[in-house]
Amino acid sequence: MEAIRLVLLFLHLLGFAVLLGAFIAQLRLKLPKVSSGMLHGAIAQLVTGVALVGVREAADMTVVHAKIGAKLGIDVILLVIAIVGMRRTTSPWPFYTVGALTVVEAAVAVFWT
Template sequence: MDTLRQILLFVHILGFAALIGGLLAQAKDPFKRVNGAMRDGAGTAFLAGLGLVGVLEAGDGDVNHVKVGVKLLIGLIILILVMANLRKERIPQGLWVGLLALSVINVAVAVFWSPVHS
């Protein structure tokens, strides 16, 4: 089970890397759009996160349901915004900034809302 958890965590991180990379790749572009890296990254991170929670729930570890709920909500908002704007030729600058902020916040929740192990 631990191997599956590590694989899902790795895929989850890669999904966020693709999402944030897809956003940052167009930082200097005057017109932003939803690209394939953003689409695939958002979907991968979301599905791997769901799988990860399932594995954690099936195991004997403690699951912080509030943290999972916050990450699920943020991830779902990102996924909906990405998919809703996938076919648009361009997206507003504010939406691009919002997607970047939500993505970074979701990673920050994962990193900083963790138990401290001594």
């Protein structure tokens, strides 16, 4: 069970890296937009995050449900805005919102113990 948890954690962090890396790569453009890398990173974050909670619950490890609820809410909002941003290329607000929510999610993960 521990090996599964570690693989999921690695994939979760990889999803975060893809999401943030794609955001930073788009910053240099005059009209940045949500890229497919940002969308795939958001999907990876959501799927692996839910799987991580399931593995932790199955292994009787502690889970802070309020934190998980907050992260899940941020993830769902982030994913919806990323999907909207993929379809709406004329406005940069989805791009900047996805970037801001990515940073907020990382802050929740690190500082909420």
